Amino acid sequence: MSQTRQLHLGAILEGVGTDQNSWRDPALPSDASVNIDWYIENAKKAEASLFDLVFIVDSPYITPDTAPHFLNRLEPLTLLSxxxxxxxxxxxxxxxxxxxxxxxxxxxQFGSLDHISRGRAGWNVVTTGLEGAARNYGRDEHFDHAERYDRALEFVRVVQGLWDSYEDDAFVRDKAAGLFLDKSKLHKLNHKGKFFRVDGPLALQRSAQGQPVIFQAGDSDAGRNLGAQIADGAFAAAQDFEAGQQYYADLKNRAAALGRNPDHVVVLPGLFPTLADTDEEAQRLHATQEEALSLDKLLVGLGRAFNYHDFRQYDPDAPFPDLTGVTLNSYKGHAEKIIRVAREKGYTLREAAWHLGRWKSPFIGGPETVADEIERWFTGRAADGFNLRVTNPRDFQIFRERVVPILQKRGLFRTRYEADTLRGHLGIPVPENRNASPLAEAAE
Amino acid sequence: MSQTRQLHLGAILEGVGTDQNSWRDPALPSDASVNIDWYIENAKKAEASLFDLVFIVDSPYITPDTAPHFLNRLEPLTLLSxxxxxxxxxxxxxxxxxxxxxxxxxxxQFGSLDHISRGRAGWNVVTTGLEGAARNYGRDEHFDHAERYDRALEFVRVVQGLWDSYEDDAFVRDKAAGLFLDKSKLHKLNHKGKFFRVDGPLALQRSAQGQPVIFQAGDSDAGRNLGAQIADGAFAAAQDFEAGQQYYADLKNRAAALGRNPDHVVVLPGLFPTLADTDEEAQRLHATQEEALSLDKLLVGLGRAFNYHDFRQYDPDAPFPDLTGVTLNSYKGHAEKIIRVAREKGYTLREAAWHLGRWKSPFIGGPETVADEIERWFTGRAADGFNLRVTNPRDFQIFRERVVPILQKRGLFRTRYEADTLRGHLGIPVPENRNASPLAEAAE
Structure with missing residues (x-):
């Protein structure tokens, strides 16, 4: 493994995209979100460019106003397999x-994916922001925000316990002697907690990387605490450099306070660039994209953080509405931020939708400019790397063919894979098997 | 689609196998059950021989005595993807x-697999036989047998309803006009039943075959009734010709009584052959396999139908024990049959383990003999086809290279694929979309 700190890159494979108009790009198949060939093609491209990972987002609730990719898409575990x-x-x-x-x-399922991929699986642990999801699962109301995070912590610990059901040398597989398994090396979990009771064991040995890598993306206080406890990697939501630095320092401090090595929590903000040959062209492109936005759809986007609260009911040119009574139980961190910023800036609803109802990227420009900004975030400890949204074929192509080589020339990004597993790429150690027998370890 | 009745063939990809000694075959990788390359290789061989399907069995509970394949294996949905x-x-x-x-x-997940495979997914609906599974899912006790089947019926109807969330022409994808979805063609399910409440909609359009194919394998009265209601295909457990005929007639009659076309319930018993160049050699092979069986493991196998009740506690040479108080809530149909047959025949425990503690196959012989027996079952309406267990490389090779050509020469089995979907292979129609608009249909 290389000694110097290295940039990490993920590719969010997002099909037709989660913004308003990306699906209309002539070069993008309009069924990309349900077309396995599109995913395979782009995963291969990301691998050819030495990316650390591809990432598939998910949520279990839609409305007719949901963004195109969310409306109709493949499910992450089947897709990743x-x-x-x-x-x-x-x-x-x-x-x-x-x-x-x-x-x-x-x-x-994640254990199986980890075997199928020979040690390359990762699980982004979420608690579901959208309250409507509850009614797809027999509940009237979504779990309360705080309870969701308590459940999530216990849930992950149970899963990790199950992944260690077998000691690493449990399977003898001696055909002549007729001994398949050393039964003494299979362990029940016998978990009884506040939310879950699971006896185990799991019918699956550990993988080439020991266990799948755990990611987390929560931005609320509870979300960050969960991340500090469980996450090997964090998909940060920071949309500018200063917010990135604050999140980075905060999460690493929380992890360190728990006795963890902060280098083992890799922070990867989203990177949604607008790229072109030159800065001027990129800015022109960006302006065109901005002009094509519809206020109606921006208002729907703004409402997503409030469980698709319908902001179209208000006068867009009146001050940002009073949201007393509107749920904050969905994407709590994001919803609170929208209210706070809208008040601080004195936004009208139209202005709030424009500035807060979508992802705004500071990564607009030619290859050198975007590489500079990436380097600034990386060296300024606002990021250990980035998660690049892959929808627009042009942006992805320029990023791979022009930006990545600049990052490599500057010594920031790998020029070949040095590992075979996701943990290896990220510099995250293989977790100790909690059922490793002391004798077996001593003998090694 | 061909007009004459055609034999169907499935390949149960069972890794190192669920019987005692199959994993010890020198030609079988001893990690086959967790080795994706083994599955890909054998799925490709089955496809090259024009099989209708591959099938991955599953259950969510193990003990240290569980058979080798069950102990450590890939999960079906990730594997099939x-x-x-x-x-x-x-x-x-x-x-x-x-x-x-x-x-x-x-x-x-099954909807997604159906898209990834472009219309080739099938779901074998089970209710879980092993009571121990309950304690992997927060419950003290498994659901009662009758309740399991009521839940299963409602569960499948909910899933099928979700699969029809979008009308078939809901996605307009007009880039110039900026219209992605015709929102009027997205439908909530709003299911409220005895066991489940699910609002929907599902974020996935229908597949190339409309919906995944439904299989069912229950052999108890409740299991057969469920199969008659929901199954496009039945994985039958019959171990001899007469039992095969009885099951076949019974299931088709139950389906017909419900107003269904009995040809649209395809009956596929398991086929676990011992094959060799000649009948004599196959019989010799079989005798060797029988000699290698351990009574201990046969007793474990016998106990599986009773939630791994430990039969090793009894005198093997005493009469079959009184099982008062032992659960019949697991594999009820199979457990009841074991008790009934053991009593009728006056078996000792040793004899019961020998005859009833494992799958006994009447398909032992050279290629012509096994093909004859297959034809007898097929023409005698004991089967519409078979599900071949693929573990032993020799049996699978002889079956593909010697038995299949005989079946083709006799006009029983296809000589090329005539369809692209699983429904197409099985001759099962694409289900009508319950949300199809009458106007859209009239216009077609």
Whole structure:
């Protein structure tokens, strides 16, 4: 493993995209979100450019106004499993909610993906922001925000316990002697907690990287605390350099305060660039994209953080509305930030939708400019790397062919894979097997 | 589609196998059950031989005495998704229990597999036989047998409803006009039943075959009734011709009594042959396999139907024990049959273990003999086809290279794929979209 700090890159494979108009790009297949060939093609491109991982976002609730990619898309675990055998080095990370799954099933599926990919699986742990999801799972109301995070912590610990059901040398597989398993090396979990009771064991040995890598993206106080406890990697939401630095320092401090090595929590903000040959062209492109935005859809985007609260009911040119009674139980960190910023800046609703109802990227420019900004975030400890949104074919191509070589020339990014597993790429150690027998260890 | 009745063939990809000694075959990788390359290789071989489908069995509970394949294996949905993009015609069927999953998650994952495979997914609906599974899912006791089947029926209907969330022409994808979705063609399910409440909609359009194919394998009265209601295909457990005929007639009659076309319930018993160049050699091989069996392990196998009740506690040479108080809530149909047959025949425990503690196959012989027996079952309406267990490389090779050509020469089995979807191979119609608008249909 290389000694100097290295930039990490993820590719968010987002099909037709989660903003308003990306699906209309002539070069993008309009069924990309349900087209396995599009995903395979782009995962291979990311791997050819030595990215650490591809990432599949997810959520279990839609309305007719939901953004195009969310409306109709492949499910992360099935999709990532299909990608696993068309790639050999790149990490495969998917979102899955701890609010509406069983730990035993999650342990099996991510564990299985980790075997199929030979040690490249990652799980982005979320608690589900959208309250409407509850009604797809037999509940009238979504779990309370604080309870969601308590459940998530216990859920992850159960899953990790199940992943260690077998000691690493449990399977003898001696055909002549007729001994398949050393039964003494299979361990039940016998977990009884506040939210879950799971006896185990899991019918799966550990993988080439020991266990799948854990990611977390929560931005609220509870979300950051969860990340500090469980996350090997954090998908940060920072949209400018200063916010990036604050989040970075805060999360690493929280992890260190828990006795963890802060280098083992890799912070990867989203990177949604507008790229062109020159800065001027990129700015022109960006202006064109801005002009094509519809206020109606920006208002829907703004409402997503409030469980799709319908902001179209208000006068857009009146001050940002009073949201007393509107839920903050969805994407709490993001919703609180919208209210706070709108008040601080004295935004009208139209202005709030424009500035806060979508992802605004500071990464607009030609290859050198975007590489400079990436380097600034990296060296300024606002990021350990980035998660690049892959929708627009032009942006992805320029990034791979023009930006990555600049980052490599500057010694920031790898020029070949040095590891075979996702943990290896990220510099995250293989977790000790909690059922490792002391004798076996001593003998090694 | 061909007019004459055609034999169907499935390949149960069972890794190192669920019997005692199959894992010890020198030609079988001893990690086959967790080795994706083994599955891909054998799925491709099955497709090259024009099989209808591959099938991945499953259950969510193990003990240290569990058979080798069950102890340590890949999970069906991730595994089948990995197989989907290495094959192009063969159906991909996996087991998943309705007792410990959420319908919304199942609808998404099988729906997604159906897209990744472009219309080749199938779901074998089970209710879980092993009571111990309950304690991997927060419950003290498994659901009662009758309740399991009521839940299963409602579960499947919810999933099927979710699969029809979008009308078939809902996605306009007009880039110039900026219209992605015709919102009027997205429908909530709003299901409120005895066991489940699911609002929907699902974020996934229908697949190339409309919906995944539904399989069912229950052999109890409740299991057969469920199969008659929901199954497009039945994985039958019959171990001899007469039992095969009885099951076949019974299931088709139950389906017909419900107003269904009995030809649209395809009956596929398991086929676990011992094959060799000649009948004599196959019989010799079989005798060697029988000699290698351990009574201890046969007793464990016998106990599986009774939630791994430990039969090793009894005198093997005393009469079959009184099982008062031992659960019949696991594999009820199978457990009741064991007790009934052991009493009728006056078996000792040793004899019961020998005859009833494992799968006994009447398909032992050279290629012509096994082909004859297959034809007898097929023409005698004991089967519409078979599900071949793939573990032993020799048996699979002889079956593909010697038995299949005989079946083709006799006009029983296809000589090329005539369809691209699993429904197409099985002759099962694409289900009508319950949300199809009458106007859209009239215009077609």
């Amino acid at each position: 299909a990608l696993a055998t068309h790639t050999s080095r790149i990490g495969l990370v998917g979102t899955l909610t701890t609010s509406y799954w069983e730990p035993y099933n999650v342990a099996r | 990995a197989l989907a993009t290495h094959t192009s015609r063969i159906g991909l069927v996996g087991t998943l229990t309705t007792s410990y999953w959420e319908p919304y998650n199942v609808a998404r």
